[in-house]
Amino acid sequence: MAEPVGAGLPADVTSMVGVLPAGELEALVGAFRAYEAALMTNDLEALDGSFAPGGATLRGDANGLLVGHERIAAFRGLRGGVAPRRIVELHVRVVAPDAALIVSVSAFDAGGTGLQTQLWQRSPDGTWTIGAAHVTGAPPALNRSVWRVAGAPLVPPAPVPAATGSSAAVSDSGPLAGASGAGSLAAASGAGSLVGASGAGPLVGSFGARPLDGMTVAVKDLFDVAGYAVGAGNPVFLAEAGRASVDADAVAALRAAGAAVQGIAQTDEFAYSIAGRNTHYGTPPNPAVPGAIPGGSSSGPAAAVALGQASIGLATDTAGSIRVPASYQGLWGLRTTHGAVSTRGLLPLAPSFDTVGWLTRDAPTLRAAAAATLPATEGAATALRAGLVAAPELLEGCAPEVADAFRAFVAGLGGAVVEVELGGLDEVFAAFRTVQGAEAWRADGAWVAAHPGAVGADVAERFEVAAAITPGQELDAREVLRQARQRFDAALDGRVLLLPSASSAAPPLDASAETIAAVRAATLRMTAVAGTGGYPALSAPLLHVPAPGGTAPLGLCLVGPRGSDLALIDLASDLA
Amino acid sequence: MAEPVGAGLPADVTSMVGVLPAGELEALVGAFRAYEAALMTNDLEALDGSFAPGGATLRGDANGLLVGHERIAAFRGLRGGVAPRRIVELHVRVVAPDAALIVSVSAFDAGGTGLQTQLWQRSPDGTWTIGAAHVTGAPPALNRSVWRVAGAPLVPPAPVPAATGSSAAVSDSGPLAGASGAGSLAAASGAGSLVGASGAGPLVGSFGARPLDGMTVAVKDLFDVAGYAVGAGNPVFLAEAGRASVDADAVAALRAAGAAVQGIAQTDEFAYSIAGRNTHYGTPPNPAVPGAIPGGSSSGPAAAVALGQASIGLATDTAGSIRVPASYQGLWGLRTTHGAVSTRGLLPLAPSFDTVGWLTRDAPTLRAAAAATLPATEGAATALRAGLVAAPELLEGCAPEVADAFRAFVAGLGGAVVEVELGGLDEVFAAFRTVQGAEAWRADGAWVAAHPGAVGADVAERFEVAAAITPGQELDAREVLRQARQRFDAALDGRVLLLPSASSAAPPLDASAETIAAVRAATLRMTAVAGTGGYPALSAPLLHVPAPGGTAPLGLCLVGPRGSDLALIDLASDLA
The missing domain is CATH 3.90.1300.10 (Amidase signature (AS) domain)
Known part of the structure; x- marks a missing residue:
């Protein structure tokens, strides 16, 4: 490969290898600068336009790789802009008359540096767009979301x-x-x-x-x-x-x-x-x-x-x-x-x-x-009665692909799984929510009430509902749960209940509040079984569902009799 | 851009856009796999061979961008290998008959994922090598070196x-x-x-x-x-x-x-x-x-x-x-x-x-x-007597490019800087080291002695030397410093002494112990002036020296009279 050549380059180009057709270097660097300017103003339309259309476009950073223009645009809509920065190095590597790699180093106003690698390609209409991008931002001292x-x-x-x-x-x-x-x-x-x-x-x-x-x-x-x-x-x-x-x-x-x-x-x-x-x-x-x-x-x-x-x-x-x-x-x-x-x-x-x-x-x-x-005493692991069971009613609120993945897994066990009926799951879920709410209010209600505005909207709303639960409602709900526990104990009879760990794979960050609420309710209807019975429940990453760009993980949940904690892990290891 | 095409691809290729000449896809993916295998065994020779030779090759990560095969090879020699991982996604984007971008996602055995973007180019002899690489590893919870x-x-x-x-x-x-x-x-x-x-x-x-x-x-x-x-x-x-x-x-x-x-x-x-x-x-x-x-x-x-x-x-x-x-x-x-x-x-x-x-x-x-x-009282900032001074003897141990950069800066001030003589710098440095060592031993010696092997080799060696300092040596050294302080006070006379903050720009990570020791001695000879006089000393990032791939920063040091702390910052801001 030739050494970098500097003569006659735009002032902001640090190094360049290769030659582009007349006028195209200026067009390319202009497109790069326009993209950078759009980043600084978070001009979503311009940013979307800077990336090549179609399902093959790539954009990755420390949080993962997004494949396809649509997913990249969705990510960008949620990102809320890039921290102010300026480009301090810009290296151009011409790969073909209509393609060049640009590697740039940015210095953030708030300190630290970033690195961007972009594959730019010229479309037949003469427009330069990004077909692949790899971004490294300035890392924080620690990720405070984690x-x-x-x-x-x-x-x-x-x-x-x-x-x-x-x-x-x-x-x-x-x-x-x-x-x-x-x-x-x-x-x-x-x-x-x-x-x-x-x-x-x-x-x-x-x-x-x-x-x-x-x-x-x-x-x-x-x-x-x-x-x-x-x-x-x-x-x-x-x-x-x-x-x-x-x-x-x-x-x-x-x-x-x-x-x-x-x-x-x-x-x-x-x-x-x-x-x-x-x-x-x-x-x-x-x-x-x-x-x-x-x-x-x-x-x-x-x-x-x-x-x-x-x-x-x-x-x-x-x-x-x-x-x-x-x-x-x-x-x-x-x-x-x-x-x-x-x-x-x-x-x-x-x-x-x-x-x-x-x-x-x-x-x-x-x-x-x-x-x-x-x-x-628990470490000794309560022995599991031979036998796996499943309850079709648990799949009622699931996304179709979740039910499909679960049924396919069960089918793969070759008839080892027996169907059982738990009964009254909607009523159990409602009762579970009532008792949970009443107890949550007793635990945190005084603090929440004394600090208006201190708690995020979704959780605050949950506490508001909890605050309105009456002692009578709580007593009734506890009775529902008591009966359900007896019913579940009888139905499961020491065997292991299989179900999906959640009603869907992970919803996208931009899912609507309604979607999140619906997914939540459907999932809690499933998770409440272990809560009601006091059972141990293991989520093992044994299922997958189709997702944009490939598959997404889904847990297989094993609910065992009380005390079977370690045995559940051993059983799931065998199933894996 | 076309949608990704999957038919007939090697099993480990997740998506591909574009077409390579017959046999070249296999050659490219083979080169990719060989590079990945060399990473896992830290086969430095193979890794160096996988990167294109010459000064234009690029390799960047969160710690910055390295330009040129030589610097990349030096980095790799110090890295000590990459954590065990496997490739879980491999996207090929053909850019020209002899060039392709490979974007891959890796899953580390110890958890977390990484992202690699590589521009591969085929040389006339048919070899595929990497012309540019951008790497994102799995970030730790926090950088424990920082x-x-x-x-x-x-x-x-x-x-x-x-x-x-x-x-x-x-x-x-x-x-x-x-x-x-x-x-x-x-x-x-x-x-x-x-x-x-x-x-x-x-x-x-x-x-x-x-x-x-x-x-x-x-x-x-x-x-x-x-x-x-x-x-x-x-x-x-x-x-x-x-x-x-x-x-x-x-x-x-x-x-x-x-x-x-x-x-x-x-x-x-x-x-x-x-x-x-x-x-x-x-x-x-x-x-x-x-x-x-x-x-x-x-x-x-x-x-x-x-x-x-x-x-x-x-x-x-x-x-x-x-x-x-x-x-x-x-x-x-x-x-x-x-x-x-x-x-x-x-x-x-x-x-x-x-x-x-x-x-x-x-x-x-x-x-x-x-x-x-x-x-x-300090906030009021002792007024600075008009006048900047420099002492040529302070440059004696400096790297030539440091002395050059400093002299050029002083020349740019147009005769505002007056030369002064401090005198006896080598003797002062030796005395400073003696008193520092004696006091360091009093502060930490008992602990260091009680914990053999607990302190790193270079610092342990320093404490060993410090332990041997006799009370007589310390007394003599204090007298040298007392006299030097009077001499410095007189020479500086309320003015501001300019000097480089260090004897060199930052030495490379692979510098020999001898180089580090020599740079250290030369720098301490310069920094000891402020220590001896009890003066405030400001390092302002106003100088640069040539370095591989561009320039490296160097501090301009301003040493002022005792109590001039804030005034020094104001003065340096004016100089900047």
């Missing part, structure tokens, strides 16, 4: 008991040293890899190794971490909260097993949503489906794990807050048996349904986190 | 006194909401922009606005932040340290003026280095010179500011720890008059020389930070 606070790590593992030597400080600087060091048991080599994919029990204490050595945890901002306040996704609540003096039990269990706390991760406000959006800190990315919502309320821990920024998301699930983000992002997620894991140090939402659980990228890591936390 | 801990923000500004309303919580979620929101006064619009570039005094309290509203601070890990321990760049020291109960005075002053603490940023161990490297947490990037060291010891605050991740770096300068990273990274940096800013809550290195100061991207922000912190 993390409220993060460290290197934030809190080291608990010290190893004296007999096995090595101090906490060594763990601090040891296995966590790599920039992308948020390991998992399936991927790991070296420290922490003593638990095989077969799901063998962790070897606590042997050779000084602990089952979660080298692992990092993203703690949902509902759990106490010693020295930190709980923010519950709301900065006003955070500012008024006191610092915890000791770790929540669920945090302490992971640290005792060798994991470090990478940071405290964001949640939908007071965990009272399954969308994964937060007015104050922004919506975390969904790395599995660029341009889609992440699911919540454990949005921060889920995104942190999916991004490889933590090995384990420590989260909660009241009405789907672990299962939904796991489903939307292709993660493993376990809602534990109600009452099986201590909630000491956890901010409650609705104690009748609140459970602790974890999100991971693979089953062995999930099993290790669960085994490190569940009491030994 | 930050020990960071938040959204970590600590909000101090509450506004009651009379002016608005609570800390509002500040928390208000002006800091943007992902790239680390503003500066020069770039800002809206909150915090009441201090103009003219250097007008801050309007404290007017309209409820504070001079640093909307600003964020990267606090060097030597200052107390309430609730956090000081780590001093060493994880073992951190693990043993207790949490501070109140902010250091210098932290409190910035928070009282409206700034939030973005996080605690890394330092060379115990601040006893000017290179900016840390064995435990890694070397922060130098955004101004990709592939170069950042300078230290205030490496983390400097990189955070240069990256746009904080508005202000709160730092210390004992022997150049603010001036050197400012010079290497094109930042403004002020070492204050010795004793002018309280060091309460600061871990000492050598109290006879330790000073507090700040790093910023522009002069108005630096002035606002300084004015918010310096006592009112």
Whole structure:
């Protein structure tokens, strides 16, 4: 390749290789400048026009690759403009008479630099448009939509008991040293890899190794971490909260097993949503489906794990807050048996349904986190009665492609799945919502009422409805749930219920409020079964549905009898 | 542009537009696969061969753009391999019979995805090589070479006194909401922009606005932040340290003026280095010179500011720890008059020389930070006697291009600069090092001795030398410095001494230990003048020297009489 040539170039061209037909360099650089100007004014029409039409156009950044003009335009409509910047380097590489790569470096007014690579192509009508673009912005100190606070790590593992030597400080600087060091048991080599994919029990204490050595945890901002306040996704609540003096039990269990706390991760406000959006800190990315919502309320821990920024998301699930983000992002997620894991140090939402659980990228890591936390009696894993069941009525509110994917999976099991009837799901869902609302109001209502305007609109509306629930309504609803639990126990009879983890794949970021509300209601109707029964529910990333540009993940949900938490993970590992 | 075509493609090609000559698609994809395989084994020879030779080849990522095969190969030699990953999408866009863009998405074994865009070109001998590449890796939760801990923000500004309303919580979620929101006064619009570039005094309290509203601070890990321990760049020291109960005075002053603490940023161990490297947490990037060291010891605050991740770096300068990273990274940096800013809550290195100061991207922000912190008597700014001076003997150890750049700048001032003689610089440097070493050993020696192997090799060696300094040697050195201070006071006579901030631009990451040591000695000989005199010293990014691929920044250092801190900033703003 020739050396860069500089003579006679426009002043803003840093280097150029190759030659374009007469006048075309000026036309190309003019198109580049016009695009940059449109970015600065967020002129969506001009920006759309700068990109080549059709389904093959590419645009990617740290949040993923978008394929096709339509998806790129949709992304741009939601982005809300680019931070002010100026171009400080502009390199032109001519590839053909009608094609050139432009690589440019930008300097942001607010500091930091960006890098843009664009393939420009001239159409027959003489217009230069972008056929592919790769953008790197100036990275923030941390992604505040994912993390409220993060460290290197934030809190080291608990010290190893004296007999096995090595101090906490060594763990601090040891296995966590790599920039992308948020390991998992399936991927790991070296420290922490003593638990095989077969799901063998962790070897606590042997050779000084602990089952979660080298692992990092993203703690949902509902759990106490010693020295930190709980923010519950709301900065006003955070500012008024006191610092915890000791770790929540669920945090302490992971640290005792060798994991470090990478940071405290964001949640939908007071965990009272399954969308994964937060007015104050922004919506975390969904790395599995660029341009889609992440699911919540454990949005921060889920995104942190999916991004490889933590090995384990420590989260909660009241009405789907672990299962939904796991489903939307292709993660493993376990809602534990109600009452099986201590909630000491956890901010409650609705104690009748609140459970602790974890999100991971693979089953062995999930099993290790669960085994490190569940009491030994649970660790023994209630044996599962042979038999899988499904309830067709659970699919009624699902998107057709979700029902199709689920039915195809069940069909693939070759008749092993027996149909059962749960009955009254709409009534159960309504009752669940009523009891959840009444308890949420008791937990947070006084604070919400005392801080008008402090809570985001969707969650505030939910609290408003909750505030109006009467004691009589709550009592009636509890009776509905009591009867449903007996009915479900009888129908499931110790077997494992299979269903999709959510009513749809992750909706796009630009979905209407009506769509989000409809998807939410349909999903909660499904997730309420485990909540009502106090059952453990595992979301395993075993399904896929068609999506723009390929497929999107969908969780297969396994609901087992109370106490079968670990056995569910083993069963799903076998199914995978 | 046509829609993607899938029929008859290799199985790993997700989409393709355009047609290549017979056999060439297989050759291209084969070259892509071979490159990916070489990445996984870090086969440097194969990787170098995959990139087109010559000075026009491009490779960029979040740390900047490298131009030319040679610089790319040097980068690769230092990188130490790419994290294990697999390609999950591969899009081919044929641009010409001998050129194609490949955009690929990778999934890392440790979680997260990456994006690669490569322009492949076929040379006349039929070989496909990469002419330009743009890489986005999976971002970590935070860059632990820059930050020990960071938040959204970590600590909000101090509450506004009651009379002016608005609570800390509002500040928390208000002006800091943007992902790239680390503003500066020069770039800002809206909150915090009441201090103009003219250097007008801050309007404290007017309209409820504070001079640093909307600003964020990267606090060097030597200052107390309430609730956090000081780590001093060493994880073992951190693990043993207790949490501070109140902010250091210098932290409190910035928070009282409206700034939030973005996080605690890394330092060379115990601040006893000017290179900016840390064995435990890694070397922060130098955004101004990709592939170069950042300078230290205030490496983390400097990189955070240069990256746009904080508005202000709160730092210390004992022997150049603010001036050197400012010079290497094109930042403004002020070492204050010795004793002018309280060091309460600061871990000492050598109290006879330790000073507090700040790093910023522009002069108005630096002035606002300084004015918010310096006592009112200092804020009045000692008037500067008309007159600039330079001492040719200070250039003796400088790189030729540094001396050239400095002389050219001085020449541009048209005879305004008078030559003075300081005298005995080598002797002063030796004495400075002796006193600094003796005090550093008193500050940290007991800890270092009690923790063999806990400190990185270069800093450990420095402490070893320091441990051998006798009381007699220290006394003699103090007398040398006392006499030098009288001599310097007389020679400068209230005027401002100009000199380069460092003996060279930022050395490359792969510089030998000998080169680093030589550059260090030459720089310390220059920085010791301010340390010896207790003078304030400002590094302003007003010089440039030739560097591979363009120019590299170099600081112009202004050393003024004691108490002239703010006046120096105003003077440099005029010179700029």
